[in-house]
Amino acid sequence: MKKVLFTLCLITAAWLASAQLVEPVKWSFAQNKISANEFELVFTAKIEKGWHMYSTDLPEGGPIKTSFYFEKVENVELIGEPTPDKEVTEEFDKSFQMDLRWFSDEVNFTQKVKVAGAGEITGYVEFMSCNDETCTPPMEATFSFDLSGAANTEIAEAKPEANSTAGGETRDYWSIFFLAFLGGLAALLTPCVFPMIPMTVSFFTKQSKTKAKGIRNGIWYGISIILIYVILGTVVTAVFGAESLNSLSTNPWFNLFFALLLFVFAFSFMGAFEIILPSSWVNAVDRKADKGGLIGIFFMAFALALVSFSCTGPIVGALIVEAARSGGLAPVIGMLGFSLALAIPFALFAAFPGWLNSLPKSGGWLNSVKVVLGFLEFAFAFKFLSIADMVLDLHILEREVYIAIWIAIFLGLALYLWGKIKLPHDSPLTHLPVSRFILGTMVMAFVIYMIPGLWGAPVKLISGFPPPVDYAESPLGVGRTQPAGAVATGHSSGTMTLGMHIGPHGIPLFDDYDDALAHAKATGKPLLIDFTGKGCTNCRKMEDNVWVEQEVKNMFLEDFVVVSLYVDLKTKLPEEEQYISETTGRKVRTIGNKWTDFQISRFNRNTQPYYVILDANEKQVGEGYGYDPHADDFIEWLNEGLSEFKK
Incomplete structure (x- = not known):
């Protein structure tokens, strides 16, 4: 009886451990013959309730879009690109400051092909999925089609995710x-x-x-x-x-x-x-x-x-x-x-x-109303210039420049309302009406509010207009820099050591695990791993709602060595460093794949954001921490981990 109970406990423990891994999107593949030498390839993604999978046409700088990669194409001509059978749900995302598009429930992508004799296609689809609390790293589902003349057949099956309705639209x-x-x-x-x-x-x-x-x-x-x-x-x-x-x-x-x-x-x-x-x-x-x-x-x-x-x-x-x-x-x-x-x-x-x-x-x-509208249109024009600048990655209209331009425009508007500036069609102003004085004062208050934005203040009232904080000349704000190559002191005055970079809200971070672990051992601090993604919306929410708190910043700077491991980085690993994961059986091609495999194999999790504290022997301290945008809870978790580390 004891052996039976022990076996059941092992099975239960294994089931609970595996439950930490999620695969909210399941893929299946089929082919339809539509003429003597034409086929229709169908890629079907079934997405779990509460999840969504991003579309194939996202702008740069956002989440990972769904992409189809055809690695082996023999005697086959691809006609066009895979086309979805439903419209995307679109919604503005405050974290990324851009419109994001996604699919939920189920979507079919169709790819038409022409075959010359017997054809063969193999490849994989890369995709990313999120719900309201977490995201998966970029995942892959492989496919293979034998186009030798067979009739309509179902080829294979795989996995994806869902959420969102037309409510956002x-x-x-x-x-x-x-x-x-x-x-x-x-x-x-x-x-x-x-x-x-x-x-x-x-x-x-x-x-x-x-x-x-x-x-x-x-x-x-x-x-x-x-x-x-x-x-x-x-x-x-x-x-x-x-x-x-x-x-x-x-x-x-x-x-x-x-x-x-x-x-x-x-x-x-x-x-x-x-x-x-x-x-x-x-x-x-x-x-x-x-x-x-x-x-x-x-x-x-x-x-x-x-x-x-x-x-x-x-x-x-x-x-x-x-x-x-x-x-x-x-x-x-x-x-x-x-x-x-x-x-x-x-x-x-x-x-x-x-x-x-x-x-x-x-x-x-x-005419004064007309001029005021002109000032507003002049300001809004820079929003579109900013989008073009970010997409082309020119770094001409960075955050500080954008805010400075808006300060100048609205200062001009305030002076106009106060009668200090005259434009061609203005009537003589014998006295300043109370309405213009009040409106001008409100605009001047807005100008004063924006000025600290040059020094790194969040200026939330204009959130969505300027570029994000990390698209700036100085992520810490104008006039605030950290010496490159300096030795880290562990204090909030904060100098940086080799391998560090300025992260969200001016926090120095590592982006390589080995460098961060070596520094943690050298300084005698616990290592805090932040499993994140460039395209992870909820990771940005954690940064904007939790990391921004001064107590969290101080603990990151003074009590921990923090490393951010991006699971969606597309940078290719050298050929000799690529490998097949023993845990997932998938090929690890990129740096993002490497950190994804590390998270799965070591911590049995594949969603982001996810935080883990390790000691000098790489042993986990306490439990991991997932998405929870309440700063007090995160601070409590940090303190518990720090206390456990010091025992």
Whole structure:
């Protein structure tokens, strides 16, 4: 009986240990013969509930995308690339400051091929999966196809992961709608649109013989405005296509074009020149409007869009640019929000002309609104320049430069609001209105808030606009450097030793296990291993929410030697250092593969983030620590490990 119980304990222990390893994505492969010499290869990923697998078209600097590698292709011509059978879920990730795309539940990728005689294809698919708490390292599933003329067959099976619904996309659409709605309200206050309200209402009052007809005409006028702008958004979506817009959002040349477009609009708003459509277009539409009836009212709305283009064009352009980065129906949703804000006042004042008496008189304040919008567009243009700079890895518009430019732009805006700067179309300012003084003071407070960002402050209010902290001239902030090659002291004043680099939030880290272990032995400190990934969202969340705490920083600097092992590094190992893992049976090709295999073989875990403390004999101290963005819990775990190490 004791032997039976002992055996059951061993089985249970083995099962619990194996449960630490996760394979949330399972792959299967099949081939379909579609003609005498054409085949369709199908790669199916079934993703566990709560997980997601990243798409095939992610921008650089983010998680590992799904990639297909065809190593052996004999007598076969690949036609195009593997194409998914469903749309991706897309959501902005604050940790990476970029839009990320992924699949959940199940997705099929199809690859068409032509065969000359008997063909053969072998290779592997590399993929990465995450849930709300952790990520797997890049994993591989191998495939092999015999295309000798066999009919439809299922080839093999393998493994992947899942989570996410269209909820993220819906949230994006709502945010775009409200942003566009605010843009429409801003457009109302420009000198091209605001004076049109009483003129339009006066026209409807004269043309409408009864109050009921006036209300009907006003409502149709508003609907016409909405239709015109929604059609514009639909055309943009139809011309580019949802998938193309997704791809273009991370294309550096397209982002440069967006930036140039916003610069042109900004200078136009500031009075450098005016964007005017050909007068023949406006005259042609005016003639259509003279016909009267519902058709005439529609062309009146069209005439409003053309006449006010010099003011609404820059706002519409900026909104379409931002919506295009989200892809899908975003341009249509954006134009719906913009036109709704624009149409409601025209429709209401046309239906109830008596309300006109409550409107403020036109004047120089309208041009001031236009100039303020110009400053904002000028600032937003640098966001697109920044994306292009990061994708091309030019390091021209790094974090400090970006923040400095924004400080200068908003300082200029504050001085303009206070009347210290005059632009071409400004009216004489005999006194400073209270509204301009208050708004200028708020902008100046924003400028003062951004200044510490030059010295490494997180400036969370503008999170998502500047490049991330590690894309900077000095990760510690302007004027703060650490001498290369200095001997580490273990104090928070922090010099660095050979093999270290500046990590998140200015913390000195190793990136090689052997170097870190040698330093830990030399200094008599415990070794803290951080299993992480360049493309691990939850790793960034731990860094941004936990590592940023001063107590954690102090413990990293004074009590531990910290090494970050990136499981997704694509750097190839020298041929002689590549090997087949005894634990997984997979080939270890890259540095990332090496650290993945190390984590699995030593600690029986394959998810990140994961933290382990070792003593000088490489024996684990206490339990490991996974994703938990509560700093107090992480500090408690560090203290427990430190106490155990000192025993």
